[in-house]
Amino acid sequence: MSSAGEGENCRTDDNSERSEKEVPSDSEGRKPQKLRRYDSLDVESAKVQGHHGHGFQAASWAAILQLAFQSVGVVYGDIGTSPLYVYSSAFSDGIKHRDDIVGVLSLIYYTLTLLPLVKYVFIVLRANDNGKGGTFALYSLLCRHAKVGLIPSQQAEDREVSNYRLELPNTRLGCSSTVKSALEGSRAAKFVLLLLTMLATSLVIGDGILTPCISVLSAVGGIKEATPVMTEERVVWISVGILVFLFSVQRFGTDKVGYSFAPIICIWFSLNAGIGLYNFTRYDPTVIKAVNPWHIVDYFRRNGKDAWVSLGGVVLCITGTEALFADLGHFTVRSIQISTCTVTYPALILAYSGQASYLRKNPWDVSNAFFKSVPAPVYWPVFAVAVLAAIIASQAMISGTFSILQQSLSLGCFPRVKVVHTSAKYEGQVYIPEVNFILMLACVCVTVGFKTTQKIGNAYGIAVVFAETITSSFMVLVMILIWKKHILLVITYVVFIMSVEVTYLSSVLYKFPHGGYLPIAFATVSMTIMYIWNYTYRKKYYYEMDHKVSPDQLREIAAQTNLYRVPGLAIFYSELVHGIPPIFEHYAANIPALHSVLVFVSFKSLPISNIPPEERFLFRRVQPRELCIFRCIIRYGYTDARGDEEPFERTLAERLKEFMREELWMDPSSRQQQIMTDGVEKEAEGSEDGIKNGVETNDRGEGMNHEEVEKGIEVLDKAWSAGVVHLMGENEVVAAKGSGIGKKILINYGYSFLKKNLRQSDKVLDIPHKRLLKVGMTYEL
Structure with a gap:
């Protein structure tokens, strides 16, 4: 991090294109280390002992089996309810040939085996980010191993966080180096990666x-088989009532009801497996020949284009497989592998096989194959469990939507919204009021407008397959850049996994005019919002970087004769982490009064899932010392909850006292060891940041003594007793004169509309209004 007071020109952030001297590579081919100067932020971030855990540590088998059981209720609700509607979607025009049932069953067999089982359970789950999964986990991994991120607040010391886990291999394949250089040298490629991440997020929102x-409508639709008075219109409105209730209770969280999820889904899978086995033995056991993939070839020979179109229905058997990866943060890789292989996969295979056996004898019942195939004695229990399973599947996807939007928000890719953490026990359970209301309206409109699962299935397939294809694209880069696999293994993955997904994607896109436009419309709106916000966020950040207060300007401000120091502690919030923002100069020019202690606070998100609390606060003293001005960076991972340092003001003051004491008692031996690690001896000596031999010096070049430290702490205590004031910059942004029409529309209209109609920063940060002072300034971007 660049210093704020002096030495601003000594450091550059990771995004800059400025040249830096490098140490030659060693004999093992490790990446060259950059020669850089250290300031107190470097020392502080390097000294933390710590927490080097990466997700779950090695657990006992009892704990793993318990997690495997719990994962059944959280992860598999969506894919577990797919048997409700797959055959009706695949045979939307009815069954024309009895052997087509075997062909579709064969497609289901190999789709379930290749994508959820092989791809996700045994390959993608390994690409986790400190135990966290999802599209942002893959993107963060790529950003850490190659300079492909566009978020402008990267700093060299970020790599010293214990959870960063940047591994430098002993060997490097030429292909990996070539791809990495190509990505880092292409700004277009960086934009494509960011846009793909936004698109995947938007598709999850559509999901x-x-x-x-589709889940609730399919489950409730089963009641039509029991009573003729239940018309399609009544089924729709019952479904709407369930959906409204489901979204209404989101604000209470899923912590308590979550305990019942796993048993209900286990019962659901048991019923599916039992009924499937019953139908398989009673009607037509010969459907087992579907394990021969040649039946897929025969199916396409008989039906041609219609067989290709039907793939849009077949692919619904893998809905929810993204949850295997996205929900990894609550479980372990081994627990999800166990639950998939022992419960989910066998139950689904039996369920689809049983329905196929039933349809071989009763092909006319394909429009409602699931409930038609249920034996009469267990019909009502199955119906009740089906409705509960549909609600659980819906709950899982709604919660997943909230979680991924929280990640988008933390990386500056989504407008400010209020994120409520509904559980003190489970960090991933969040609730976003504005988004919840919009999702409820959208669900009600879709249910009332489409009415049938066949029509919704046309839209559903695009969201599912498109998101999975993006995940595969990221996985190819992970395999090349991070895992450094041989190119033949990468080609094998593309041929056997990605080509299947692209084929399915081509089929679902064919149904674009028949409802497939819906998720594309949702994704377009979401991506537009994300792009407008992220574009302006980056422009505003670089504007502050270019106009930040220099050391000379700060000295001029401090030397003003009309500047008064008033008692109290002032917390000045800023997004800039590389110096003092220009709005401070604007503030000092209009209000010539500074509090006795001033702390510039920046909240910063790193491309990692979470940061240990002991490594979250980083401080830097701004020179000259007599000003009592500090900079503080509070770092978060993209899944960390903000506000867990409550009460924030007291925590900030206590951490600042610790920093002031550590200025004096920093261990020189550990300092020298850190310098030697980078292969640079005595680099810190004579630093322009005023650090010498591991101990920060004052302006006279003299080491600090105990009396100076105690005096500084006494000043801080008095300032705390006098009261805390929160200062926040309210920046109005407009396009600069001479900007193009596109830029003016994005900034002057799009960004301004979003900012005015969503929550303000003080509400998001829960700052007390009675002690809040806003400072306005206009930025011409």
Whole structure:
């Protein structure tokens, strides 16, 4: 991090294109280390002992089996309810040939085996980010191993966080180096990666809308088989009532009801497996020949284009597989592998096989194959459990939508919204009021407008397959850049996994005019919002970087004769982490009064899932010392909860006292060891940041003594007793004169509309209004 007071020109951030001297590579081919100067932020971030855990540590088998059981209720609700509607979607025009049932069953067999089992359970789960999964986990991994991120607040000391886990291999394949250089040298490629991440997020939002619709509508539709008075219109309105209730209780969280999820889904899988086995033995056991993939070839020979179109229905058998990866943060890789292989996969295979056996004898019942195939004695219990399973599947996707939007928000890719943490026990359970209301309206509109699962299925397939294809694209880069696999293994993955997904994607896109436009429309709106916010966020950040207060300007401000120091502690919030923002100069020019202690606070998100609390606060003293001005960076991972340092003001003051004491008692031996690690001896001596031999010096070049430290702490205590004031910059942004029409639309209209109609920063940060002072300034970007 660049210093704020002096030495601003001594450091550059990771995004800059400025040249830096490098140490030659060693004999093992490790990446060259950059020669850089250290300031107190470097020392502080390097000294933390710590927490080097990366997700779950090695657990006992009892704990793993318990997690495997719990994962059944959280992860598999969506894919577990797919048997409700797959055959009706695949045979939307009816069954034309009895052997087509075997062909579709064979497609289901190999789709379930290749994508959820092989791809996700045994390959993608390994690409986790300190135990966290999802699209942002893959993107953060790529950003850490190659300079492909566009978020402008990267700093060299970020790599020293214990959870960063940047591994430098002993060997490097030429292909990996070539791809890495190509990505880092292409700004277009960086934009494509960011846009793909936004697109995947937008598709998950679309999935969060369509999953409740199709799951609840399919489950409630089973009541039509029991009573003729239940018309399609009544089924729709009953489904709407369930959806409204489901979204209404989101604000209470899923902590308590979550205990019942696993048993209900286990019962659901048991019923599916039992009924499937019953139908398989009673009607037509010969459907087992579907294990021969040649039946897929025969199916395409008989039906041609219609067989290709039907793939849009077949692919619904893998809905929810993204949850295997996205929900990894609550479980372990081994627990999900166990639950998939022992419960989910066998139950689904038996369920689809049983329905196929039933349809071989009763092909006319394909429009409602699941409930038609249920034996009469267990019909009502199955119906009740089906409705509960549909609600659980919907709940899982809604919660997943909230979680991924929280990640988008933390990386500056989504407008400010209020994130409520509904559980003190489970960090991933969040609730976003504004988004919840919008999702509810969208679900109700889709259910009332489409009415049938066949029509919703046309839209659902695009969201599912498109998101999985993006995950595969990221996985190819992970395999090349991070895992450094041989190119033949990468080609094998593309041929056997990605080509299947692209084929399915081509099929679901064919149904674009028949409802497939819906998730694309949702994704377009979401991506537009994300891009407008992220574009302006980056422009505003670079504007502050270019106009930040220099050391000379700060000295001029401090030397003003009309500047008064008033008692109290002032916390000045800023997004800039590389110096003092220009709005401070604007503030000092209009209000010539500074509090006795001033702390510039920046909240910063790193491309890692979480940061240990002991490594979260980083401080830097701004020179000259007599000003009592500090900079503080509070770092978060993209899944960390903000506000867990409550009460924030007291925590900030206590951490600042610790920093002031550590200025004096920093261990020189550990300092020298850190310098030697980078292969640079005595680099810190004579630093322009005023650090010498591991101990920060004052302006006279003299080491600090105990009396100076105690005096500084006494000043801080008096300032705390006098009261705390929160200062926040309210920046109005407009496009600079001469900007193009596109830029003016994005900034002057798009960003301004979003900012005015969403929550303000003080509400998001829960700053007390009675002690809040806003400072306005206009930025011409």
